[in-house]
Amino acid sequence: MGSRYxxxxRWHFYAGLFCLPFIxxxxxxxxxxxxxxxxxPWLERDYAHVAHGAPQAPFVQIAAALAAVPGGVLNAYELPVTPDQATRVxxxxxxxxxxxxxxxxxxxxxHVVDENDRFMQIVFYLHGELMAGTPGSMLVELAASWTIVMLLTGLYLWWPRGGRLRGVLIPRLASGSRIFWRDIHAVTGVWISVMALTxxxxGLPWAKSWGGMLKEGRQLYAQTTITQDWTIGSAAERKTNRAANTPVMDEHAHMAGMGASSSTAMVDPDAYSPVNVLAPKVAALGWPAPVLISPPSALNPHWSARSDTQNRPRRIEARLDPLTGAVVSQVRFADRPFLDRLIGYGVAMHEGQLFAPLNQILGVITALGLLTMSVSSVVLWWRRRPVGVLGAPPARRDTRAxxxxxxxIVLLAVFLPLFGVTLLLVLLLERFVVRRWERGRHFLGLSGT
Incomplete structure (x- = not known):
């Protein structure tokens, strides 16, 4: 076995040791x-559907919703998909x-519920930031960065030498327990590696550090202020919500009965009467659900509508004339910059909605594969770990990168900055601390052979 291999x-082992709980x-x-x-929808089934009857005007339904949340303003009115569907405001x-x-x-x-208290939104925050805000987002990004390194090093270690298929693409299930667990780990890894890396x-554009740098980089070369179709952590989402919840007047405000000042938090409910005109006009467009109609705000100073479907390549948004309901201008997915479209495809794939339900099935297979690899790696480590040491492959003094x-490594460190920073910290610790700590070197497998 070569020293470079x-x-x-060894680095594959260390990366896995850190990443395993996060994976x-x-x-x-x-x-x-x-x-x-x-x-x-299944969780909300008890109040999501009603007996079919002649609906009240959208403005009347909005007024009822506003009365249920004192001090609130209209963020968006969601168009019903079926006649028996409860209106979401x-x-x-x-x-x-x-x-x-x-x-x-x-x-x-x-029913009244805070968006952040809905089950899937809780799962979203558990997944993306461990319910710990910005620190959690950065920790998840760090784990994702090292997992990418772990998968790439794993592919190098697996790369077939000699042209055989068994143990490479096909697990050897009857060659003893050691070979069995090794093949379950390696063969599963190669089959799911492309989807796992994808x-x-x-997921990186959502992360606080990587996504923030991407946004700054895009803005640096853009001619105008960029409004991206995804948020970077809960802090950015709260900022966006606050802007969307700050009412302003548009050019039709006086004619439409909008007497509120842009600096006031409360709005005369009559300001929302244009929804009665806009709702049927937008519904006739046949956009993918859910479709939301929003009043002017600090986020968007005009009446607007948008398709908020998870399949982002099908999303559309438009500026509306509140007097006639006509579409003044619209932006389709194809109109967005190339980078935004690339990320949009990735986000839709990440959420399992790009080509559902096959996309969902593929995501489940990948997740189960990662869990299988995690279990098999623990078994492999536990079986081969010598007593009293961590069990990392021992270093060799003659190794040259x-x-x-x-x-x-430099390219990866530039592309994944949190990986680069932590790699540098680890190397510094190894050089100036661990090398002087004989027991620590022996435990970590760094004594050298």
Whole structure:
């Protein structure tokens, strides 16, 4: 076994040791979130449907929802998909968005829930930031970065030498327990590696550090202020919500009866009467559900509508004339910059909605594969771990990384900054602390042979 191979194996081992708990967590929560379109409606079944009857005007339903949330303003009115569907009205209050279910025929409020208290939104925050805000987002990003390195080093270690298929693409299930667990780990890894890397890379734009740098980089070269179609952590989402919940007047404000000042938090309910005109016009466009109609705000100073479907390549948004309901201008997915479209495809894939339900099935297979690899890696480690040491492949004093490998590491460190920073910290600790700590070197497998 070559010294370079052993060195890469050692880093694969260390990366796995750190990433393993996060892989289990992200695979489990991600697998649950894949089925948001099926699970969330089932959880809300008791108040999501009503007896079919002649609906009240949208403005009347909005007024009922506003009465249920004192001090709130209209964030968005969601168009019903079927005649027996309860109307969803999103009410904004500071950085919060509150969902109100209203019976359209009686304008009776059926249920009130904060968006952040809905089950799938909780799963979303558990998955993306461990319910710990910005620190959690950065920790998840760090784990994702090292998992990418772990998968790439694993592919190098697995790469077939000699042209055989058994143990490479086909597990050897009857060659003893050691070979069995090794093949379960390696063969599963190669089959799911492409999808796993796709999921990891497509999740980075949401992360606080990586996504923030991407946004700054895009803005640096853009001619105008960029409004991206995804948020970077809960802090950015709260900022966006606050802007969307701050009412302003548009050019039709006086004619439409909008007497509110842009600096006031409260709005005369009559300001929302244009929804009666806009709702049927937007419904006739046949956009993918859910379709939301929003009043002017600090986020968007005009009446607007948007398709908020999880399959982002099908999303559309438009500016509306509140007097006639006409579409003044619209932006389709194809009109967005190339980078935004690339990320949009990745996000839709990440959420399992790009080509559902096959996309969901593929996501579940990938998550189960990651869990299988996690279990098999623990078994392999436990079986081969010598007593009293960590069990990492021992270092060799004659190891040389080589120019190509160093270049690849530098490229990864630039592309994944949190990986680069922590790698540098680890190397500094190894050089100036661990090397002087004989017992620590022996335990970590760094004594050298």
């Amino acid at each position: 052993r060195m890469i194996w 289990v967590w992200l695979a489990t929560t991600g697998m649950i979130y894949l089925f948001k379109p099926q699970v969330q 999103l009410i904004g209050k500071g950085p919060r968005v509150i969902r109100v279910f209203v019976d359209p025929s009686t304008a009776t409020v059926l 999921l990891l890379l497509s 080589g120019g190509v490998l160093v270049a690849l």
